[in-house]
Amino acid sequence: MPVNAALKAYLETRRSIPAFQMTEPGPSRVEIEEMLTLARRVPDHGKLAPWRFIVYAGDVRERISLELADIAMANKPDMAEDMITVEKTRLTRAPVVIAVVSQAAPHPKIPEWEQVMSAGAVCLNLVMAANALGYCSNWLSEWFAFDQKAYPVLGVEPHEKIAGFIHIGSPKMHPGERPRPELADIVSFAGE
Template identity: 80%
Template sequence: MPVNAALKAYLETRRSIPAFQMQEPGPSRAEIEEMLTLASRVPDHGKLAPWRFIVYQGAERDRISAELAKVAMANKPDLADDMIQVEKTRLTRAPVVIAVVSRAAPHVKIPEWEQVMSSGAVCLNLLMAANALGYASNWLTEWFAFDESVYPLLGVKPGERISGFIHIGTMKMHPGDRARPDLADIVTFSGE
């Protein structure tokens, strides 16, 4: 089978760009819809689509970030000024932020763990779809991904969980590569 050189080169150099190193322009609505279509092409045993998307853009990112900052300050009244500023920018670092929401639940045939992994695969596909359309991307899960008290603010329904927030925008500068694990430390060949 011939090697797809472009895909191989992409996978050899793929890396996430920190959200704070992104800027406008962000993707258009049509580009976002194309990314979400591509992201949805993942292993999905039972065709359950055990995930959904919430797209945060425009002024809504500012409003939600301000509310998240209030919750963070209420939870930690001694929060340092620099961390308060970080909290106020949670969803404004990139032009578009997309929550991948897991709807994994007990099922008569499909293990819940497989549904959770399908949601994780959607996150990775969304990163690659954003890159394929020429945008930088980063998959983050921060405190508010795990704090169910803010789920109504984020549009997350009871019984759902956040698999990740995918930040998408234009790269300000390329940060270079980062250290990767040595295969000898992470691979076991069985049967040799």
């Protein structure tokens, strides 16, 4: 089978950019829709689409960040001033943030675990779709992904879970390579 050199080179060098190192321009609505179209092409046993997307772009990011900061400060009243500043900018660090929301639920034929993994696959596909369109991206799970008090602010239903927040923008800088595990430490061949 012929090697797709461009895809191989991308996978050899793929790298997340920290959200705080992102800047404008971010993707347009048309580009976001293209990314989501690509992202939804994942393994999905039973064709359930057990996930959905919530796009946070424009001014709504600041409003939601401030509401999340209020929840954070209520959870931790003695929070340091520098952390309060961080909390107030959670969704404004990147031009666009997309929540991947898992809707995994009991099913007579499809294990819930497979549905959860499908949501994870959507997250990675979205990261790669953003990169394919020329943007940097980062898949984060933040404290508010696990705090039910934040769900109404984020537009997430109580029965759902957040698989991740994909931050998308343009890089302020290009990071160097980071250490990766050696294959000998993470691979075994059955029967050997």
